[in-house]
Amino acid sequence: MSSVEQVLNCLQxxxxxxxxxxxxxxxxxxxxxxxxxxxxxxxxxxxxxxxxKYESNGSLGKHLSSTDLTWIQRLRICLDAARGLQYLHDGTGSRQRILHRDIKSSNILLDEKWTAKISDIELYKLNPGMTSTFFFSNIASGTIEYVDPAYEETGLLTKESDVYSFGVLLFEVLCGRIARVKESTDEHQFSASLIKNHWERKH
Structure with missing residues (x-):
């Protein structure tokens, strides 16, 4: 049993x-x-x-559209989340990479000082010894708005899959709204698709 698994078992x-x-x-x-x-x-x-651990300011998702959250606070929250993700990917000090698989704004918790912490690791995958660069699964796990298209298509999970999800989160912070958006046609779309379409149309 790995040291990370031993720690997780002790936390039961x-x-x-x-x-x-x-x-x-x-x-x-x-x-x-x-x-x-x-x-x-x-x-x-x-x-x-x-x-x-209960965090008094709840999840980032609840504050995306708030005008009370300054740009400096938003940037600091993004940096905190990026550091947390890097910690998981770099082996958590034990040469064991953790792939989160469900990075999204509702899984970023904020304490009383607005310090961001990554939560919800139900779907995580542990890469013992960091000897391989990917996992394979028949069905991609995670929240669909944030799932890496390459992971969804091939079933190959890499740390870059988490980075893609984090990129969607950054767009949420930039745009001030969640990844699933409502168009004037009364249909829900994913912000990643809308961004791609607007980029291709150059507006």
Whole structure:
């Protein structure tokens, strides 16, 4: 078992402790709905559950269109997220690369000082020893608006797949809105496709 896997196993929290922390998974402690289930807020004094440190400013996705978020803050958030992604890709200090597979604005959490932190690693892939440069899967995982077209087409997952998703996130910050956008035709499109179409039309 790798050192990273050992650390992850040590972070498992018993269900009874989680139930206690969330007041029996009370509806009053619900703060959102994630892709894999309900998200609860709890206070800490088996079953497979994902626990994150609560960050008071929530996700970046909730603030994209806010006029209160300055350009300096936006740039710092992007730099924080880039450093976090680099940390995962460079082996986390143990020569083991982690591919996130679901980089998006709603998975970037902001603390009380607006420091950005990458969250939601349910879909991660661990590359032991960094001996190979890709993983293969029959079906591309992740959120479709952010999925690397090359990964979706070939099933080959590389760190560049995460970088593509991060690029979509940067466009979200630049444009001040999420990757799925609503056109005047009342149809939803992905910002990456719209950007490509506008670039080809030169406007």
């Amino acid at each position: 929290i018993p269900l009874k402790d989680l139930a206690k922390a969330t007041n029996g998974f009370s509806n009053g402690n619900v703060i959102g709905n994630g892709e894999f289930g309900i998200v609860y807020k709890g206070v800490s004094d088996g079953q497979r559950l994902l626990v994150y």
